[in-house]
Amino acid sequence: MNEEFLYFIWENRLFKRPTLETADSKSITLIHPGYRNLDAGPDYLYSKLSIDGQHWVGQVEMHVKSSDWEKHGHHHDPNYHAVILHVVWEHDKEIFIHSPGDLPVLILSRFAIPEYLTTYTRLAQDLALFPCQNQMPEIPDHIKRQWLDRLLVQRLELVSQRVINTFQKIGNDWQECFYIYFVRSFGLRVNSEAFEMLAKSVPYKFIARYRIRNDSLEAVLFGQSGMLNGKLHEPYPILLQKEYQFWKRMLGFHEMNASIFRYHRMHPSAFPSIRIAQLATVLRAVYPISELLSAENSLEWLKQKLGANPNEYWNRHYRFGSPVKEKSAALGDLTIERIILHAIVPVMFAMGRLNAKQELIDRAIQLLNQLKAEENRITKKWHDLQVYPENAGDTQALIHSFKECCSAKKCLSCLIGKQILVRTTTHDTKDI
Numbered sequence: 565m566n567e568e569f570l571y572f573i574w575e576n577r578l579f580k581r582p583t584l585e586t587a588d589s590k591s592i593t594l595i596h597p598g599y600r601n602l603d604a605g606p607d608y609l610y611s612k613l614s615i616d617g618q619h620w621v622g623q624v625e626m627h628v629k630s631s632d633w634e635k636h637g638h639h640h641d642p643n644y645h646a647v648i649l650h651v652v653w654e655h656d657k658e659i660f661i662h663s664p665g666d667l668p669v670l671i672l673s674r675f676a677i678p679e680y681l682t683t684y685t686r687l688a689q690d691l692a693l694f695p696c697q698n699q700m701p702e703i704p705d706h707i708k709r710q711w712l713d714r715l716l717v718q719r720l721e722l723v724s725q726r727v728i729n730t731f732q733k734i735g736n737d738w739q740e741c742f743y744i745y746f747v748r749s750f751g752l753r754v755n756s757e758a759f760e761m762l763a764k765s766v767p768y769k770f771i772a773r774y775r776i777r778n779d780s781l782e783a784v785l786f787g788q789s790g791m792l793n794g795k796l797h798e799p800y801p802i803l804l805q806k807e808y809q810f811w812k813r814m815l816g817f818h819e820m821n822a823s824i825f826r827y828h829r830m831h832p833s834a835f836p837s838i839r840i841a842q843l844a845t846v847l848r849a850v851y852p853i854s855e856l857l858s859a860e861n862s863l864e865w866l867k868q869k870l871g872a873n874p875n876e877y878w879n880r881h882y883r884f885g886s887p888v889k890e891k892s893a894a895l896g897d898l899t900i901e902r903i904i905l906h907a908i909v910p911v912m913f914a915m916g917r918l919n920a921k922q923e924l925i926d927r928a929i930q931l932l933n934q935l936k937a938e939e940n941r942i943t944k945k946w947h948d949l950q951v952y953p954e955n956a957g958d959t960q961a962l963i964h965s966f967k968e969c970c971s972a973k974k975c976l977s978c979l980i981g982k983q984i985l986v987r988t989t990t991h992d993t994k995d996i
Contacts, residue, residue, distance in 0.1 A: 565653055569681070570626045570672055571600065571607070574651060579675045587655055587669040590616045598624055602941075603754065604828045605643045610757050613649060615668055622648035630669065631657040646823060694970050699984045700949045708951070711979040715961035720913045720928065722964070727914035739854050742911045743768040746853060749907035750839045752899075756906075758824045758836070762789055765820060771847050781844040782875065783807035789840060790822030791884060800877040801884045832882040833896070841874035842895050848872075857912050859927040863934045866908065870900045901935045905956050932957035942966050 572578070575597050584592040591614075598611030606623035613620045623646050627633060630652045638644040645661055651670045660667050694700070731741040744763045751759030765788045774780045786792050787808030796802050811817060825836040832838070849872045850856060856866065871894055878893035895903075909928045916924030935956035937943070943953060946962050953959045965978065975981030 565628050567607070567626055567628060570628070570651060570653060573672060573676045573680065574608075574624075574626065575600070578677050578680050580677055581675070584670055584675050586615065587671055588665075590668065592649075592668075592670060595619075599757075603826065605826070606647050611648070615649075620648045622646055624649045624651060626651045628652070629654045629656045630659050633657075633659045642823075643828075646821075694945070694949060696975070696980050696984055697949055700951065700980065703980060703983055707979065707983055711965075712953075712958050712961040714979060715964050716929070716932070716957050718968070719960045719964035720910070721917070722968075723910045724914035724917050727910050728918055731914070731918070738857075738911075738915060739852060740768050742857060742907070743771070743853055745911050746856075746903070746907045747843060749903045750843045751836070752834065752902060752906075754826050754830065755836050755839070758820075758826070759839070761820060761824070762840075765817070768853065770815070772852065775848045775851060779804060779807050780811065781848055782841065784811050784817065785840050785844050786837075787812065788817060788819050789825065789836070790819045791825075791837060791840070793819070793822065797885060798877075800875065832888070833891075834899075835882050837881075837883045838874075838878060838893060841878045841893065842872075845872040845874040846870055846895075856908055857915065857924075859912075859921075859923040861927075863904075863931060866904055866931075867897065867900050870903060871895055898936070901956070902938075904931060905935055905938075905960075929957065932960060938963075 574594075577594060577597070579594075582593070584594065586592060593614040595612035595614060596610075598608035601607055601609050601623075606625045608624040608626075610621060611624040613624075623644075625633070625638065625644060625647045627636075627650070630650065632652075633639065633644075633650065634657075639659075647661070647667065649668050649670055650659060651672055653671070653673045655669055655671045658664065659669070727741065727745065730744060731738060734740050734744075744760060747763035748756050748760040751757070762785065766784055770784065771781065774784075783792070783804040784807075786804055792801065792805045792808050796805055808817075812819075827835055846869070847853065850869055856869065873892070873894045880887055880890050882888055909931055912924050912931075913928035916922065916926075916928065933955050937953040937955055938959040940959075940963075942963050943959050945966065946953070951962065953962055968974070969978045969981070975984075
């Protein structure tokens with residue numbers, strides 16, 4: 565037994581019945597398992613649960629035994645104070661955060677489908693492998709090219725559908741929809757959910773109306789993020805704090821908990837505080853924000869628009885009240901490309917798809933083919949199979965294949981899988 569098995573059961577909802585129970589018999593409905601945290605901290609972020617009818621969104625931690633909480637030192641780590649559910653296989657010790665009873669416990673062994681316990685090792689190993697890994701080097705390059713092109717369109721259709729769902733949910737407002745995705749993209753992978761929450765707490769109509777008022781954008785964005793709470797000692801953050809208090813009273817803002825923004829294992833230049841300062845500068849410089857979605861925009865023009873410098877305070881700080889050696893606080897080229905990739909391209913493609921504007925669809929794909937190839941844990945797996953992406957379009961295609969086909973073993977949905985089956989039928993008839 566190990567925690568990987570718990571992750572497997574939890575993510576795939578392999579339970580005997582849909583309604584679970586805590587150790588003290590409170591009902592649990594799993595709405596969304598959350599997102600696996602690959603950095604330090606609780607195992608899952610942004611999990612959505614209903615416990616005895618009350619909805620919760622937060623962090624979930626998993627252990628084979630309850631006592632592992634203390635064994636791993638979580639009782640001394642404030643990063644675990646926001647955990648909403650402790651999932652264990654064996655409940656051998658009562659664990660709490662501040663006082664007994666404040667940490668609900670799910671004993672997973674009571675609800676997991678028994679058959680998966682004996683077959684998990686084989687399944688887990690299969691899920692970690694590419695079924696085509698031995699045959700991939702033999703596939704002709706022109707087939708791989710066709711495969712990547714098809715996958716890219718599938719990826720864009722999937723991502724754009726999420727954009728369209730957001731667009732329809734917020735009242736068919738493209739400006740607000742793009743604003744949400746644009747702000748989310750500044751959080752990159754680690755803080756994307758937190759930045760989306762920030763965008764939804766400060767509507768674009770506020771940005772549009774007060775963007776040219778001195779310090780208002782920075783004050784409200786930092787204030788809503790919870791980063792202006794407490795005692796501040798430098799003139800600039802004190803000014804922002806006072807400005808935010810004005811808007812808080814004026815418009816009834818309610819700030820977020822700053823603890824949802826993650827800093828651990830991040831380069832300081834990617835800290836959420838720096839990203840918010842950069843975001844405020846770009847939102848002030850680009851108006852309306854939909855200007856970024858024109859099919860006429862070149863990649864160079866987009867990079868120039870996104871390259872604005874934030875307040876000079878951030879040339880000497882990464883966080884409020886912590887001076888550092890002077891450096892540039894402007895967005896780097898790689899980050900700008902990631903913002904284009906994760907905000908401009910999907911919304912542009914979605915607009916083209918929903919409004920039947922082929923020029924937007926074509927421009928979105930052109931931008932992807934102009935952006936540099938991404939480097940992440942998934943693309944590194946493809947390198948081992950001698951598949952080397954040339955641009956961001958290729959890496960998006962490979963990510964789609966890994967998530968939607970390879971991990972799910974849907975080989976017949978994949979052009980490569982079909983090619984391998986044809987080759988097997990032709991050359992290895994003993995297996996037919």
